Amino acid sequence: MSLVSGPGRGGITDDRLPHELRLFVDKHVCYIQSLDTRKDELEYWLTEHLRLSGLYWGLTALHLLGRPDGLPRNEVLDFVMSCMHDNGGFGAAPGHDAHMLYTISAVQILATLDAFGELEERVGGGRQKIGQYIASLQDTTTGTFAGDEWGETDTRFLYGALNALSLLGLLDLVNINQAVEHIQECANFDGGYGTSPGAESHAGQIFTCVAALSIAGRLDLVDRDKLGGWLSERQLKNGGLNGRPEKKEDVCYSWWVASSLAMIGRLHWIDAEKLTKFILNCQDPELGGFADRPGNMVDVFHTVFGIAGLSLVKYAGLVEVDPVYCMPLAVTKRALGKLK
Amino acid sequence: MEYSQDQAYNTLCEFFKANEDAVVEIEVLPSALSPADSLVLQDGVNIGIPKTLLVQAYLKAHSLFFLRANDPTNELTACEASKIMLLFDPEHLTAANFRKRRLIKLQDESMKDTEINMSREIRRELLFLDSIVTSPLHRQTKSPTLWFHRYWLVSNMLINTMSFASYDELYSSFVKPELEIVFKAGERHPMNYYAWRYANRLMKRLHTLDEHSHDEQFDLAIKYIYRPATMIVENWCLQHPSDHSGWSFLHFMLHSFSPLPELITCKIIDYTLKLQLENESTWGFIRIIVAEGFIPGGSQENIIQRLIEYENKRYTIDKTAREISSSSQICNQNPCRKAINWIEKNKQNIQ
Numbered sequence: 001m002s003l004v005s006g007p008g009r010g011g012i013t014d015d016r017l018p019h020e021l022r023l024f025v026d027k028h029v030c031y032i033q034s035l036d037t038r039k040d041e042l043e044y045w046l047t048e049h050l051r052l053s054g055l056y057w058g059l060t061a062l063h064l065l066g067r068p069d070g071l072p073r074n075e076v077l078d079f080v081m082s083c084m085h086d087n088g089g090f091g092a093a094p095g096h097d098a099h100m101l102y103t104i105s106a107v108q109i110l111a112t113l114d115a116f117g118e119l120e121e122r123v124g125g126g127r128q129k130i131g132q133y134i135a136s137l138q139d140t141t142t143g144t145f146a147g148d149e150w151g152e153t154d155t156r157f158l159y160g161a162l163n164a165l166s167l168l169g170l171l172d173l174v175n176i177n178q179a180v181e182h183i184q185e186c187a188n189f190d191g192g193y194g195t196s197p198g199a200e201s202h203a204g205q206i207f208t209c210v211a212a213l214s215i216a217g218r219l220d221l222v223d224r225d226k227l228g229g230w231l232s233e234r235q236l237k238n239g240g241l242n243g244r245p246e247k248k249e250d251v252c253y254s255w256w257v258a259s260s261l262a263m264i265g266r267l268h269w270i271d272a273e274k275l276t277k278f279i280l281n282c283q284d285p286e287l288g289g290f291a292d293r294p295g296n297m298v299d300v301f302h303t304v305f306g307i308a309g310l311s312l313v314k315y316a317g318l319v320e321v322d323p324v325y326c327m328p329l330a331v332t333k334r335a336l337g338k339l340k
Numbered sequence: 341m342e343y344s345q346d347q348a349y350n351t352l353c354e355f356f357k358a359n360e361d362a363v364v365e366i367e368v369l370p371s372a373l374s375p376a377d378s379l380v381l382q383d384g385v386n387i388g389i390p391k392t393l394l395v396q397a398y399l400k401a402h403s404l405f406f407l408r409a410n411d412p413t414n415e416l417t418a419c420e421a422s423k424i425m426l427l428f429d430p431e432h433l434t435a436a437n438f439r440k441r442r443l444i445k446l447q448d449e450s451m452k453d454t455e456i457n458m459s460r461e462i463r464r465e466l467l468f469l470d471s472i473v474t475s476p477l478h479r480q481t482k483s484p485t486l487w488f489h490r491y492w493l494v495s496n497m498l499i500n501t502m503s504f505a506s507y508d509e510l511y512s513s514f515v516k517p518e519l520e521i522v523f524k525a526g527e528r529h530p531m532n533y534y535a536w537r538y539a540n541r542l543m544k545r546l547h548t549l550d551e552h553s554h555d556e557q558f559d560l561a562i563k564y565i566y567r568p569a570t571m572i573v574e575n576w577c578l579q580h581p582s583d584h585s586g587w588s589f590l591h592f593m594l595h596s597f598s599p600l601p602e603l604i605t606c607k608i609i610d611y612t613l614k615l616q617l618e619n620e621s622t623w624g625f626i627r628i629i630v631a632e633g634f635i636p637g638g639s640q641e642n643i644i645q646r647l648i649e650y651e652n653k654r655y656t657i658d659k660t661a662r663e664i665s666s667s668s669q670i671c672n673q674n675p676c677r678k679a680i681n682w683i684e685k686n687k688q689n690i691q
Contacts, residue, residue: 045402049432095406097434148433150440152488189628189686195533198596199540200588202533226686245584245620247531 005299008284010251010291021280023315024288028303029067031288032058035300051093052083056105057304059112063328064307064319077115080106081122088129089148100137100147103130104160108327111167111335131170134161143178144196154195155186159208162215163325167335176216183209184221191226203234203243203256210260211324219263228266231257239274240293250292251282251302254309259323262312272313279306343379348393349400351379352427353420359385360464366427366475368394398428405435415442427472430483439465440492447497462497466490473535474524481525487534491541494518499545511565518542519569523576526586536585540592543569547597566597574604577625581617587625594629602635609643613650618675627679633689644683651676 008031035058047054055076062070083090083106089098090106107130110119119126137146137157145157158179165171185197186209192201193209206227213219234241234257240249241257254275261267282290282302289298290306304326311321322329343351355364364385374390375381381388401424408418419442422435429435443461450456469490473481480486504510518539525535546565570593577586594604608629612622629635630643655674673681 045399046429049429049434091434095434097437099433148437150437150488150492152484152492154484189632190624194588195537196540198544198592199537200533200585229682244531245624246582247584 005297008287008289008291008298010282010284010289010296010298010302011294021277023280023307023310023317024283024285025065025067025317027285027288028283028290028307029062029065029070029288031284031298032062032300032303033070048093049096050102052080052090052102052109053092053105054300055079056108056112057300059109060327061300061304061307063112063331064304064311064321066317066319073113073115076109077113077118080109081119084123084126088126088131088133090130098133098148100134100145100157100160103134104164106130107164107167108325112327112331114331114334116168127168127170131165131168131173134164135170135173137161138174138179140175140178143175143180143182145179155183155193155205155208155212156195158182159212162212166215167325167332169338171215180213180216180218180221183212187223191223191228191230201230201244203231203241203253203260206231207256207260210263214263214324222264224264224266228261228264228269231261231266232269235270235275239271239276239278241270241275241278248293249278251279251290251309252292252305254279255305255312255326258309258312259321259326262323267312276310276313276315279309282306341375341377341379343393343396345396345400347379348396349404349421349424351393352389352397352424355380355382355387356420356423356468361467363467363474364471366471366477368477394428397424401425405438408438423468426486427480430472430480431485433485436485436489440489443493443497458497459501462493465493466498469493470521474521474528476528478529481528482532482534484534484537487538491538491545494542495545499549507564511568515542515546515565515569516572519572526576526580526583530580530583531585533585536589539589543593543596566593570594570597570604574608578608578611581612581619581622584621584624587621591625591628595634602639605629605635605643609646613646616654620675623675623679627682627686630679631683631687633687640687640689644680644687647676647680647683651680 035054059071059076062068080090082094083092083096083102085091085098087098088103089100090102091098092102096102110116116127123129134145137148138144138161139146139153142153144153144155145161146153147157161174162171162176162179165174183193186193186195186199186205188194188201190201192203193206194200194202195205199205210219210222210227213221233245234243234253236242236249238249240251241253242249243253243256258267258270258275261269279290281294282292283306284291284298287298289300290303291298292302307318308321308326311318312323320329321327322332325332362385364387367386367388369381369388369390371390371392373388374392375388379393380390401421404414405418405421405425408414418438422432422438425432425435443465446456446461447458450458469486473483473486473490475481502510502514504513522532522535522539526532529535543566570590573586573590573593577583577590580586608622609626611617612626617623630640633640635643651674654676
């Protein structure tokens with residue numbers, strides 16, 4: 001799965017009337033399916049450092065579009081497993097160092113494909129190994145998580161750890177209470193959350209903290225009105241959402257902001273209709289894919305978060321997304337349900 | 341001008357080798373500006389690299405780097421290659437990790453081999469990072485991978501080996517230059533989340549030195565470093581009032597290291613009202629700092645009153661409109677009214 005940008009551009013031309021604005025499902029499916037065929041392009045090699053996450057983004061987008069069989073299952077599994085290290089962690093691509101981010105993407109892909117059985121077949125005790133790798137990255141003094149052996153901590157890794165461990169049924173491997181305490185310390189007076197205590201509030205980090213609290217069953221700790229207020233201020237006049245004050249609108253914030261609002265029951269604090277129009281305007285209607293904003297090059301990252309955003313605001317015809325996991329709700333229900 | 345992948349790669353390697361003791365400025369040139377009779381445009385420590393050449397160099401570096409997985413004697417080559425890779429793909433974690441491993445290995449070897457000069461190696465690594473994050477390179481200057489790499493280097497290899505005669509020296513030869521790198525990166529890429537995150541980490545790390553120091557004078561001196569650091573950050577924020585990251589870091593500094601000075605708050609408000617600034621980020625800072633309540637209660641109310649008076653003068657308010665708009669979530673309100681409403685709703689008194 002390549003993360004090459006383009007060739008299309010977002011932006012529907014002005015001569016199209018607003019009521020014709022629609023989701024070009026088939027184009028997006030073709031776009032995602034074509035990504036891995038662009039190996040000759042130079043940028044393909046440049047995005048190798050997050051290839052496994054790209055696969056998760058593409059696969060999730062296809063599922064939300066109602067095309068779960070859009071990518072060849074065995075090839076996807078083969079690629080995922082080729083990224084696995086002996087210590088249970090996954091790298092972004094074969095030969096790349098293991099890291100939390102790609103381990104999470106691997107688990108999400110396996111859950112989406114309902115392939116934990118196949119994981120065990122290929123790597124005996126695979127589930128436990130992955131769980132142990134993730135758990136070993138918890139900082140036992142602060143409760144947060146590192147990304148890898150080099151020690152960078154970030155609430156993205158904390159969220160990812162809880163996300164993956166819950167899907168694996170191995171949350172008991174880590175100290176949830178300590179993780180929750182750490183998230184509390186990352187809460188800022190403006191209502192938002194940052195990557196660590198005292199760090200700037202950012203919609204992406206807010207998503208990670210709120211979703212982690214949700215998995216831990218501690219959404220009671222969130223000041224919903226204050227946070228909801230901060231998040232609702234992300235909507236700009238053109239209907240798009242930004243991630244921080246004075247930043248430009250970006251379609252990926254349709255996910256980070258809207259899912260956060262959804263989790264705290266304040267999704268109605270933004271104008272969903274305006275947001276929908278904005279997201280649809282970010283599509284390339286000819287070649288498929290979504291860009292961060294109209295006129296820019298499309299890529300698979302913005303594609304999945306644009307589609308996920310549309311699913312959140314109940315755009316017709318899309319599969320329901322789980323705001324906590326950014327995966328189809330049916331998938332997370334199945335994965336979490338199996339463990340009961 | 342025609343060239344091979346090897347030539348592209350070697351040209352860049354030679355440039356870096358020749359300038360490894362300097363901060364260089366790197367620009368990537370669009371094809372329209374590619375030089376006709378040379379591979380790159382070079383002027384001393386400034387280099388303009390055509391994008392197409394950088395790509396070819398990257399591909400060569402990529403294949404050389406991944407060869408080292410099978411050949412440990414290739415380490416020096418892999419190291420050079422990792423530099424070129426990070427230049428074009430700053431998020432290449434595996435390349436960055438390789439460089440960390442190599443530095444650790446050198447450090448271990450330097451215990452026995454006096455030829456290895458660790459402070460020079462560390463300095464050169466920092467200069468390499470300085471060059472990338474302060475150059476006009478859009479993605480690179482905000483790279484979380486590179487900023488963490490810097491923190492790792494400073495925290496694990498540099499800080500414990502530093503010795504300073506006075507707090508002045510520590511501040512002027514280390515803290516201030518590091519903040520200035522952050523400022524420059526923040527100017528290259530406004531609201532540079534990971535640059536400011538580095539500053540946050542650095543300040544916290546400096547604070548931990550208190551615990552290791554047994555010199556009381558030095559303990560006090562560490563505390564004195566934060567005050568001048570806060571002042572230069574405040575100055576930067578006033579020059580970049582739309583930079584939400586700068587303001588957030590200033591807020592962090594005021595909270596963590598100095599009793600929240602009423603003076604700084606009032607100075608910022610004076611500046612904002614005098615210039616009639618409407619930047620969302622500036623007002624975002626003001627509303628938090630006033631509402632949080634670290635300013636004595638009486639002063640908090642005075643400030644709120646002052647803002648109300650300013651709003652009345654600055655903006656023509658229709659009384660009915662004010663009553664309606666004070667309860668709306670998505671505001672068409674002026675930034676001052678928005679801030680006043682937020683303060684009234686969220687204010688607390690810590691005193």
